[in-house]
Amino acid sequence: MAKKPKIAFFDFAGCEGDQLQIANLEEALLDLLGHIDIAAFREVHTGDTGGPYDISFVEGSITRPEDEPRVKEIRDKSKLLVALGACASIGGINCMKNHMPESVYREHVYGDKARWYPTYAARPVSAVVKVDAEVHGCPIDRGEFVRIVKELLLGRTPWIADYPVCVECKIAGNICRYDMGRMCLGIVTRAGCNACCITEGAHCWGCRGLAPHANLDAARYAMQDRAGFTREEVQDLLRMYLGFSQATL
Amino acid sequence: MTAYTVSMEHIPPLLELWAKEYDVHVPVRDVDGFVNFSPWRPSAEIAWDYDVAYNSLKRFFLPPREDLLRFDLAASTAEPVMEAPLQLLFGVHPYDVKAINQLDQLMDQGTADVNYRKRREATVLVALTPEHVSDLAFWSSVGADSVDIGFDMYFTRISPSSFYVEVLSPKGEELLLARGELPRSTLPEREAAKRKKAAIRAKADKNGISFPWKQTPKLMSRHWDSPLWRNKARHCLSCGSCVMVCPTCYCFDVREEADLDLKGGRRFREWDGCMLPSFALVAGDHNFRPEARDRYRHRYFRKGKYIFDKIGELGCVGCGRCVNACTTGIANPMAVFNDLWEADNHES
Numbered sequence: 001m002a003k004k005p006k007i008a009f010f011d012f013a014g015c016e017g018d019q020l021q022i023a024n025l026e027e028a029l030l031d032l033l034g035h036i037d038i039a040a041f042r043e044v045h046t047g048d049t050g051g052p053y054d055i056s057f058v059e060g061s062i063t064r065p066e067d068e069p070r071v072k073e074i075r076d077k078s079k080l081l082v083a084l085g086a087c088a089s090i091g092g093i094n095c096m097k098n099h100m101p102e103s104v105y106r107e108h109v110y111g112d113k114a115r116w117y118p119t120y121a122a123r124p125v126s127a128v129v130k131v132d133a134e135v136h137g138c139p140i141d142r143g144e145f146v147r148i149v150k151e152l153l154l155g156r157t158p159w160i161a162d163y164p165v166c167v168e169c170k171i172a173g174n175i176c177r178y179d180m181g182r183m184c185l186g187i188v189t190r191a192g193c194n195a196c197c198i199t200e201g202a203h204c205w206g207c208r209g210l211a212p213h214a215n216l217d218a219a220r221y222a223m224q225d226r227a228g229f230t231r232e233e234v235q236d237l238l239r240m241y242l243g244f245s246q247a248t249l
Numbered sequence: 250m251t252a253y254t255v256s257m258e259h260i261p262p263l264l265e266l267w268a269k270e271y272d273v274h275v276p277v278r279d280v281d282g283f284v285n286f287s288p289w290r291p292s293a294e295i296a297w298d299y300d301v302a303y304n305s306l307k308r309f310f311l312p313p314r315e316d317l318l319r320f321d322l323a324a325s326t327a328e329p330v331m332e333a334p335l336q337l338l339f340g341v342h343p344y345d346v347k348a349i350n351q352l353d354q355l356m357d358q359g360t361a362d363v364n365y366r367k368r369r370e371a372t373v374l375v376a377l378t379p380e381h382v383s384d385l386a387f388w389s390s391v392g393a394d395s396v397d398i399g400f401d402m403y404f405t406r407i408s409p410s411s412f413y414v415e416v417l418s419p420k421g422e423e424l425l426l427a428r429g430e431l432p433r434s435t436l437p438e439r440e441a442a443k444r445k446k447a448a449i450r451a452k453a454d455k456n457g458i459s460f461p462w463k464q465t466p467k468l469m470s471r472h473w474d475s476p477l478w479r480n481k482a483r484h485c486l487s488c489g490s491c492v493m494v495c496p497t498c499y500c501f502d503v504r505e506e507a508d509l510d511l512k513g514g515r516r517f518r519e520w521d522g523c524m525l526p527s528f529a530l531v532a533g534d535h536n537f538r539p540e541a542r543d544r545y546r547h548r549y550f551r552k553g554k555y556i557f558d559k560i561g562e563l564g565c566v567g568c569g570r571c572v573n574a575c576t577t578g579i580a581n582p583m584a585v586f587n588d589l590w591e592a593d594n595h596e597s
């Protein structure tokens with residue numbers, strides 16, 4: 001590599017938890033820094049040395065009118081644009097509001113100042129500009145992030161898991177939540193997190209979005225008809241992260 | 250086969266002795282009642298009466314993720330990686346031994362899988378006659394109720410305080426007698442072990458495929474176009490659980506990851522399976538089995554025909570793990586084979 005690639009981080013509607021994950025990489029981050037130049041990274045230092053950028057990581061979803069020109073400008077200045085974290089890659093929890101009336105969520109968030117803050121249905125970055133790669137998760141998996149960056153630096157197409165969390169859950173040797181009378185979205189959610197929530201004793205909430213080929217009818221059959229959960233329980237779980245999916249939830 | 254009679258109190262000190270040399274794993278029940286092979290500790294309570302271990306034992310020979318190579322990008326060189334800890338699996342049911350025997354044959358076909366071989370050779374298998382049969386199991390109907398190769402010792406409980414132990418290999422004999430001579434079993438003890446095995450087989454016979462299992466390959470050939478495949482696959486999540494948990498499934502994917510300095514890296518394999526959509530995806534975005542129906546059918550053909558064509562046994566030992574793992578309840582080979590058999594009989 002002749003010149004170090006220039007990398008930048010930008011955030012939209014989200015909690016910056018993904019950039020925090022990266023800042024928390026510590027050792028590995030320092031090693032990575034040997035290969036790259038960081039132009040903008042609010043979580044670590046202030047300022048932006050300006051574009052053009054080789055790789056831009058964009059965190060957060062697009063949910064206000066002024067977000068659109070900004071993300072388009074970032075796109076124009078970036079060779080590669082990578083969506084970072086669930087809000088950016090799938091819309092994430094911001095999309096819960098997409099299932100509520102606008103007046104309700106605006107008042108909930110901004111109270112009597114609601115009319116000063118125009119927002120609309122939340123969308124992933126890919127709904128507005130072309131996205132070259134996605135780092136899934138809420139928050140992202142640090143190990144996966146490092147691997148994806150290494151693959152991008154080597155000029156390879158990053159490998160992204162294209163099967164459901166169940167695969168990694170079986171690899172981990174966990175007891176399936178359904179065997180414990182619990183619900184779990186691992187059956188339709190894209191893997192890549194090593195089924196960490198299940199391994200830690202919880203269940204999958206779907207934060208990495210739907211796996212390609214996810215069969216939602218079969219999932220409803222598993223959750224409602226077989227496991228006996230109500231339609232509302234299933235809907236609540238599905239809408240938590242998957243709100244932007246084109247499927248009827 | 251030589252057989253010794255071993256008393257219950259002799260076993261913990263034996264395990265302790267073995268654990269000095271081997272990673273010893275025994276069936277242990279967790280707080281929720283699920284049994285898994287876990288590292289033996291002096292305090293471990295062995296689940297003698299378990300019906301099926303939640304996770305299959307293939308992970309001891311074919312770990313879910315295993316490094317195969319270390320490579321150096323600058324020098325364009327690579328070194329094989331082979332890890333094979335000495336391990337002893339204590340209390341393996343016959344159908345699971347059978348599954349390992351199948352893997353032994355299949356992994357040796359074509360280019361022998363050296364990583365698998367190494368781990369297998371570093372393993373001592375101690376079989377155990379089951380005391381209970383899982384409601385979902387059907388092993389006695391697929392020829393997996395007894396096994397006469399593949400293990401080093403075979404324990405059968407013949408009284409609350411004693412076991413009839415057959416030894417098959419010199420290693421097994423050496424390990425069993427590691428704390429001194431043991432009494433050879435008497436004829437009545439051998440009879441007691443036989444009765445015990447017959448009794449558990451009788452229990453297992455209550456659930457099973459309803460026809461002689463050797464007919465399955467022919468049955469499958471007649472049903473390539475059955476409507477059953479599409480009907481069932483409607484509920485398929487393509488989640489891969491059924492093949493991940495299966496003790497006889499051995500498919501894997503090979504990937505690579507560079508080190509942080511981007512100068513070298515490792516090649517590793519990871520469990521994969523034919524129920525996952527990308528399994529049959531090849532260059533040019535062509536997928537040999539694009540639809541859930543294709544993949545669903547393929548798995549049963551593997552279980553009921555293709556493996557039989559290779560080794561003369563069904564690719565299913567009837568452990569019932571896939572039946573339990575499938576959250577939509579469609580992964581049951583016994584149910585599928587029986588449905589197809591019935592369809593034939595209704596037609597004729």
Ligand code: SF4
Nearest residue numbers: 166169176177184186
């Ligand atoms: S716990 Fe969830 S992710 Fe794990 S196997 Fe069960 S459904 Fe799949």
Ligand code: SF4
Nearest residue numbers: 193197204205206207
């Ligand atoms: S288990 Fe599910 S909710 Fe948890 S990190 Fe993985 S995809 Fe997200």
Ligand code: SF4
Nearest residue numbers: 495565566568569571
């Ligand atoms: S196909 Fe199912 S029942 Fe048969 S061996 Fe595999 S997991 Fe067990």
Ligand code: SF4
Nearest residue numbers: 498499500522523551
């Ligand atoms: S059934 Fe499928 S996953 Fe299992 S061994 Fe055969 S091809 Fe592989």
Ligand code: SF4
Nearest residue numbers: 485486488489491575
């Ligand atoms: S476990 Fe069931 S739903 Fe999942 S791939 Fe197998 S058959 Fe399909």
